[in-house]
Amino acid sequence: MLKEKTQLLFSYVEQGDLHAAVRVIQDIQETRNQALFNEIGRLTRTLHEAITNFHVDDKGYAASEIQNLSEVSDATDRLSYVLSLTEKAANKTMDLVDDSMPVATKIKEDASSLHDQWVKLGNRAMSAEEFRQLYKEMGEFLGSLAQNTDGLYNNLSEIMVAQDYQDLTGQVIQRVVNLVRDIEKSLVVLVRMASNVDSMTGVQHELQATKEKTTDHAGHGPQIDPNQADVVNSQDDVDDLLSSLGF
Amino acid sequence: MNKNMKILVVDDFSTMRRIIKNLLRDLGFTNTHEADDGNTAWPMLQSGDFDFLVTDWNMPGMTGIELLQKVRSDERLKDLPVLMVTAEAKRDQIVAAAQAGVNGYVVKPFTAAALKEKIEKIFERIDKAK
Numbered sequence: 001m002l003k004e005k006t007q008l009l010f011s012y013v014e015q016g017d018l019h020a021a022v023r024v025i026q027d028i029q030e031t032r033n034q035a036l037f038n039e040i041g042r043l044t045r046t047l048h049e050a051i052t053n054f055h056v057d058d059k060g061y062a063a064s065e066i067q068n069l070s071e072v073s074d075a076t077d078r079l080s081y082v083l084s085l086t087e088k089a090a091n092k093t094m095d096l097v098d099d100s101m102p103v104a105t106k107i108k109e110d111a112s113s114l115h116d117q118w119v120k121l122g123n124r125a126m127s128a129e130e131f132r133q134l135y136k137e138m139g140e141f142l143g144s145l146a147q148n149t150d151g152l153y154n155n156l157s158e159i160m161v162a163q164d165y166q167d168l169t170g171q172v173i174q175r176v177v178n179l180v181r182d183i184e185k186s187l188v189v190l191v192r193m194a195s196n197v198d199s200m201t202g203v204q205h206e207l208q209a210t211k212e213k214t215t216d217h218a219g220h221g222p223q224i225d226p227n228q229a230d231v232v233n234s235q236d237d238v239d240d241l242l243s244s245l246g247f
Numbered sequence: 248m249n250k251n252m253k254i255l256v257v258d259d260f261s262t263m264r265r266i267i268k269n270l271l272r273d274l275g276f277t278n279t280h281e282a283d284d285g286n287t288a289w290p291m292l293q294s295g296d297f298d299f300l301v302t303d304w305n306m307p308g309m310t311g312i313e314l315l316q317k318v319r320s321d322e323r324l325k326d327l328p329v330l331m332v333t334a335e336a337k338r339d340q341i342v343a344a345a346q347a348g349v350n351g352y353v354v355k356p357f358t359a360a361a362l363k364e365k366i367e368k369i370f371e372r373i374d375k376a377k
Contacts, residue, residue, distance in 0.1 A: 090262040094269070217312055219305030222334035222355070232336045235361050238352050241338060245345045 002028070046186050075176050082169040089165040096155045096162075103148050110141050248370045250275040252298035257281075257288045257314065258332075259306040263355075267301060267332065270359050274366065285309025289317065292324055299366075304333035304340070312340075312347060319348045328369050332357065 005028050012021040117134045120126050126134070223231045232238050254271060256279055258264045264281045271279055280295070282288035284306040292300070300318065304311040311331060318324045330351040331344055344352055350372075351365040 087260075087262060091265075094262070094265055098269070217310055219310060219312075219333075219335050220337060220340070221305055223336045226336070230338050232338060232341065232354065235354055235357065238336075238341055238354055241341050242345060242352060245342065247345065 001031070043186065043190055046189065072179075075179055078172045078176060082172055085165045085169055089162045092162045093159050096159050100152055100155045103152055107145065107148055110144075114138060114141055248367070248374075249298070251278055252276065253296060254279045254299045254301060255282060255288060255291060255295070255297045257284065257300070257302040257306070257311065259283050259303065263303065267362070270362050271301075273359065274363055285311065285314035285317070288314055292318065292327070297327065300327055300329045301332055302329065304331060304335040304344075312344060315344065315347045315349055328373060330365060330369060332362070 005024055009021055009024045012018075012024060114134070114137060117126070117130070117137075121131065121134065225231070226233045232241060254276055256264050256267050256271075258267065261283075264283075268279045268281070271277075280291065280297075282291055285302075286308040288300075288302070289309065291297070300314075302311040302314055309317075311333065315329055315331070318327055318329060328350045329348070330353065331349050332353045332355065334355040335341075336354050341352055350369045353361055353365050
């Protein structure tokens with residue numbers, strides 16, 4: 001189309017019809033603006049859709065409230081929910097473990113003391129009085145054993161149930177991941193369009209200097225891909241690296 | 248190894264502090280104290296005659312590596328044994344921690360056995376050096 005218009009422009013200029021020539025230039029400009037506006041409009045809609053689609057459920061909100069909810073801040077709230085849910089589950093599990101460990105220790109101590117006496121009995125080295133004591137203790141031990149193992153069993157099954165956070169948090173995280181992906185997709189389109197605009201308008205940018213080197217003080221967080229070259233795979237790798245440094 | 252030694256556990260997540268404290272308790276160390284980042288830990292270290300520091304790396308406020316550097320440059324604290332327990336697993340970082348004078352480095356997720364082994368190794372070396 002540009003070619004067509006240029007030829008037209010050229011011929012008007014040749015003919016000396018300046019009015020017509022200016023009209024052609026305006027046409028060209030208008031077409032360009034139109035394309036730009038259309039593209040921006042389309043992108044805005046995509047971005048808006050990506051954001052509004054991020055409703056895990058609309059329950060509990062009035063229709064007017066849904067309109068006002070900032071989806072990104074909603075995503076942040078959801079992640080805070082994940083944080084509190086995982087923390088609660090971890091604490092609950094540790095409470096139950098703290099509760100169970102002394103029970104296990106008690107069973108072990110009682111059993112080993114009874115075992116010692118049992119061996120003594122087997123060696124016929126036990127007095128009648130000691131035997132009566134053993135008999136009594138054995139009865140108590142067996143009685144408490146049923147109760148204690150019941151308690152342990154209940155704690156273990158509660159620990160099992162406490163892992164349900166994985167399902168709940170997994171669903172929330174999945175939603176947030178999808179939102180981020182949608183936003184990223186729209187941003188890529190936006191960047192691509194910006195470069196189109198630049199080439200259409202002939203604007204050139206000086207390339208930014210390479211990204212500034214960050215100090216390692218802040219930390220990088222857990223490595224999700226242990227196969228990267230600059231990341232250790234395991235505690236053994238850490239130990240090897242440290243011993244190569246003379247540790 | 249003195250089981251009564253005073254230990255400071257620094258991590259921004261209370262659950263991780265609890266896990267480390269429980270593991271230390273299983274190893275017989277009950278004199279443990281907690282801080283949630285370097286800024287909280289520093290005044291405690293200054294006034295608290297601690298024998299051992301276990302710290303995370305990535306924390307808001309003052310990070311673990313900064314805390315380590317601060318400890319090493321302090322006249323009174325410079326010989327305090329420091330174990331880093333962290334999810335930071337880049338080679339550069341481990342080298343940086345070693346250069347800053349860390350005594351041991353455990354990567355998360357870790358096992359009770361790994362923690363025990365590193366602590367024993369640290370104090371074995373210190374006893375030998377005496």
